[in-house]
Structure formats: structure tokens, C-alpha cells
Amino acid sequence: MFAGKTTALISAIESIQKQRVVVFKPAIDTRYATDAVVSHAGKAVPAMGVNRAQQMLEQVTEDCDVVGIDEAHFFDAALSAVIETLVGCGRDVFATSLDFDSWGRPFPLIERLISRADHTSLLHAVCAQCQHQADRTQRRTPVVDGIMVGGAESYEPRCKTCWRPPPQTPPQ
Numbered sequence: 001m002f003a004g005k006t007t008a009l010i011s012a013i014e015s016i017q018k019q020r021v022v023v024f025k026p027a028i029d030t031r032y033a034t035d036a037v038v039s040h041a042g043k044a045v046p047a048m049g050v051n052r053a054q055q056m057l058e059q060v061t062e063d064c065d066v067v068g069i070d071e072a073h074f075f076d077a078a079l080s081a082v083i084e085t086l087v088g089c090g091r092d093v094f095a096t097s098l099d100f101d102s103w104g105r106p107f108p109l110i111e112r113l114i115s116r117a118d119h120t121s122l123l124h125a126v127c128a129q130c131q132h133q134a135d136r137t138q139r140r141t142p143v144v145d146g147i148m149v150g151g152a153e154s155y156e157p158r159c160k161t162c163w164r165p166p167p168q169t170p171p172q
């Protein structure tokens, strides 16, 4: 979040020429638009909001060459198999994600994706409190009944010193 990963995704997508691209985003992420991936600087590419990873397979057409996925950590565990299927069919897949959840725990799904990726790049945001390098995500709204209500606006980047885990028990 705020580390420039959506900007990096948009740059990668824009650099692709003469190939058909489809970009997916979590339907929960409605910060700037429901039908586009938008960076904090306002750059945008069209994107389709989906609730479940499996829906990506239903939406990818025969002539699609490249698949972009923004905020991959919001998706369910099936995303791993969905990406394997897409890559197995000859598609290139670009995905962005956070690496730690609100409790500072690595996302198991993302660890799995990183271990299988051909290329990864780690981007750092600036702590919203002290301006040092941030490597944690601060939850800004309460966790209700273990459900992470709200989209990306419910989070901000923090360094380890300024970061506080939510008081609620983390969902399993």
C-alpha cells in the first residue's frame, strides 16, 4: 500500500504492446474506481472487479495473452491454482500484493505465489507516522467478528516502531 506497486503494475501493463491484456482487482477495492486500477498518482488502466479468484478463469478469453492482478492478498486461496492454470495456458501473469497482514503475519497465499514466481520485486512505502521506511500495514478500522470489513482505505503503511496490531484476535 502506497509503495508504488499499483504504479509498477500499470507501467508493466502499459509497456505491453500488440498483446491482449485483462486486469483484475478485488471487487472490495473501490477506492478510486470500480472498473479500473488507479495508482495514487492518478494513472489508470481498465480493470474488472471480481470477488473470487475462480471468476478470473471465467473472464479470461481465448485471445488474452497477459493477465494483471492488483492487490492479490485480498483474494482467496484458489488464486494460486488459478494463476497456475493461466500460466499453464501460456499467459503471462503480473500480480501485486502486500506481504504481511494486519497482524504482521505473512499471507500464506502470497508466500506460495512468491515461491513460484519467475520474478519478484519488493517495494517499500513510507511510514504514515514517522516517514521512515514502512514494512508493516496498519489496520485503521475495527475488525468485526473476524471479518476484514472495508477495502484498501482501511489501511496505511507503518514502520515496525509505529505499527500496532489490531486488538482483535486475527482470523485464521
Ligand SMILES: [Zn+2]
Residues within 6 Å of the ligand: 127, 128, 129, 130, 131, 132, 158, 159, 160, 161, 162, 163
Ligand atoms: Zn514509523
